[in-house]
Amino acid sequence: MGVLRRSGFGTRKIADIKYSEVKYFYNHLMNQRQLSLSSLDNIHTILHPAFELAVGDNIIRNNPSAGVMAETKRRAILQQNRIFQYVIIPHNTFRIITQKPHNKQ
Numbered sequence: 001m002g003v004l005r006r007s008g009f010g011t012r013k014i015a016d017i018k019y020s021e022v023k024y025f026y027n028h029l030m031n032q033r034q035l036s037l038s039s040l041d042n043i044h045t046i047l048h049p050a051f052e053l054a055v056g057d058n059i060i061r062n063n064p065s066a067g068v069m070a071e072t073k074r075r076a077i078l079q080q081n082r083i084f085q086y087v088i089i090p091h092n093t094f095r096i097i098t099q100k101p102h103n104k105q
Contacts, residue, residue: 014054019064022047026072037076044069 009017009025029035029043044065051063 014051015060017051017064019062019066019068022065022068023071026068030072030076037073040072041069 009021026040026044029040030037035043048063048065048069051060051065054060055063
């Protein structure tokens, strides 16, 4: 995976990687590299089981990627909600969809 190698993350010893570094790496990929959440999830799908194997082999005690993706998704959803609240709702875009039709009599 070129993304891991180019970031320097892929050349480190697995025992030296911490939760905060995985979190920083994921944030970097989303914010600086403009990766989508689904692309980031694909990377996580590779990293997380690799760390789990290291836990099972007693190389590391805890999986440093555990919980990072859930936190990243939560933060992305909050950010989308903020955009929705401050951009879409003030311009009445949402109101068009939610307004009840007037009864014609």
